[in-house]
Amino acid sequence: MTTPYQQQAPYQPQGGPAAAYSSPIPVRDAHLGDALASEWTKIRSVRSTMWTLGVMIVLMVGLGVLSAVVVSAADADLEGQSVLSLGFFGVLLGSICVITLGVLTIASEYGTGMIRTTLTACPSRARVLTAKAVVFFLLVFTLTTVITAIVGGLQTLIVDQGSSTGEDWFRATVGIALYVATLGLLSLAVGTLIRHSAGAITVMIGVVLLPLVLAMFMFSESLRDLQQALFEYSIPNQIGVLYDTAVTESGPAGWDPLWIMLGVTAVALAGAYASLNARDV
Template sequence: MTTPTTPPTPSAPQQQQPAPAPQAAPAGFYTSPIPVRRATLGDAIASEWTKIRSVRSTMWTLGVMIVLLLGIGLLAAVAIDSSDSDLGSTPVLSLGFFGVLLGSICVITLGVMTIASEYGTGMIRTTLTACPSRARVLSAKAIVFFLITFVITTLTTALVGVLQTALIDSAAPSGDEWLRATVGVGLYIAALGLLSLAVGALIRHSAGAITIMIGVVLLPLVLAMFMFADSLNDLRMALFEYSIPNQLSAFYSTSVAESGPSGWDPLWIMLGVSAVALLGAYASLDRRDV
């Protein structure tokens, strides 16, 4: 006779041990793979160089400027050469004056747009967030813009001068004439561009700042032409002598006014005016909200 067997009792399910909680890394032992250092003016200059060369309007504006300098300078030389007329005592390099005067409008436009366009698009908030030092931002913009304008203007005017002296049979320009018609003009136009940049920082509106700068270039000369009263003779002569077109012609030794700035004097005047405007732009950028 067999005895009944009792079924085996199921063993109790084993409880799973909870996984240990991840321990936080001790503070002070994490090292970032990105090097951390203080931002410098060089970093701001690199940033502004990337921005100004990556904007399509910069290339178009500078391209139009180069075309004006080369085109008008060569057209004037070809016209003189084909007519067989004698320049007389007029320096051959002075034929590049009209191209530089029209090309300065492009420099004015680009100088204003370098900073005023960021206020129009709101990009200035991103710029000042990345670089809270507003003086550093404006300094970087001024340095990059000045160097670009100076190099392009100097090289283009030198090329125009070489082509003009090759086409026209006239007295060879002296070393001082070459220096003033290339380096001097390049520095003057670059300083005029800095003045435009400062006005753009003060006005913060592209169209308004460009209009003001075109008025600064042309209005004194236009007003002087319509002042016929004898009582306004002194004012008329002052406006004419210190107008930007007459100052620019002084670099080519073709100034019509008997007195007024000559030689390198227009450059010191423009640098002084630009420095005052930039100081005002620094104060405005530092005190006003964006």
Template sequence: MTAPYEQPQAPIWQGGQPLGSYISPIPVRRATLGDALASEWTKIRSVRSTVWTLSVMIVLMVGIGSLVAWAVSFAEQAPDGESVLPMGFFGVLLGSICVITLGVLTIASEYGTGMIRTTLTACPSRGRVLAAKSIVFFLLVFTTTTVTAALVGGIQVALLGGRAPTGEEWLRATFGVGLYVALLGLLALAVGALIRHSAGAITIMIGLVLLPLVLAMFMFSPSMADVQEALFSYSIPSQLAVLYDTSMTGSGPSGWDPLFIGAGVTAVAMVLAAFALNRRDV
């Protein structure tokens, strides 16, 4: 009689298992986009940079928007024919710097720490990793910005009164602003994937926000008038102001146009980021 470990093993080609092999009792399945989304959500909510950047953004939007409304309420009430929602513009503009920073850090920080190797080992499909990061980041920023913009608008209306904003004005100042800021953050994420360096990508994005306005301010020559107007009209602050029914030049994008322009630019940047991520080593 032979011991169990001395029992003859069937050949592997007959369905047997090699000696010393292990079969996990846990069912094995192929990874999906849902698994990548769950992984990215766990990462983005567990790092301190997310909490700090979004918290500062909320403080800036609520604090500056409320402070402007409070200061105006002491001077004079808002005219009956004007909406008070544009007073939230300055808080959103400064808060967008926080979103840009978070967008870059969402992917570039993994290159700095080497975490990107672990991420791509767990999920070899690089396109899926980029898609999961983009979806999680976009939904988080869009929700946070939209809710905060609505809160700021409610505070301003309560403090100043004036003409009640129309439905379209409310929609653009909340939903539209949330979409635009989330697209701006997604553009920063794409630049972070292309540059793979946090400080460099953040610097590029801040320059993209501020440089067109700075250049336009110093174009005094009449021959540069058309270029100056284009820089003013299509700069990011100017397009953000359009969503508040405020134009810096009186020409250029209007209504929902800034969202279409932002979506187009972001889509091109994301395609380039996906191409670079698939072609380069980590």
């Protein structure tokens, strides 16, 4: 009879060595695919994803269709602009939801302490951040592309003005989706650096809205150049450029806003990787 917690001796045949135990469960090294599966499970199972993306869909579809109905009812002239440009306001407000989800994708784990479990299961911090970035980007890009295409189709049916070229459609769907998803990645990087949900969300909302608000209240002639730069490179104006409805005639044009956002996000992500590897959780 054995005492409690006493380990049984391994089976040893008479006159032979002890038999080694071999687990029937296959053992292999973890890889990026495992981290991607883990992050996909987390992002689709938390309520914040459903609420933020749900509100984004309501804003984009609701404001896009409402703008088209108002223009059609008032028989307003779009002055040569594509009807797809009516989706601007929905995308601008919907991007706030994407920013919020981007921050919460990692900052919420710091708030709850779940980040310790995540990094215990996957000690490679770079792999964890890469998996979060890939899953988040693909989710937002796919959803935004589908929604902008649906909204554009509805606007075309409601407003019987002009025609939109293939390039207009591509920029108003794929281009906008790439820009919004990249803006979300910037939020993910800021959330990694700040590690506080409310603080990171506040910073990102300031990044989106503050330059435009500051420019509107710069009345001094000496600040004219700064005011112009803030107008040109503000995120609302960059989204407007992709819709061909820019506030200013100078500044970014064509696909420039996307390259600018990609450059800024790449720098922020590099800082996020360095910070995540250097800091203790």
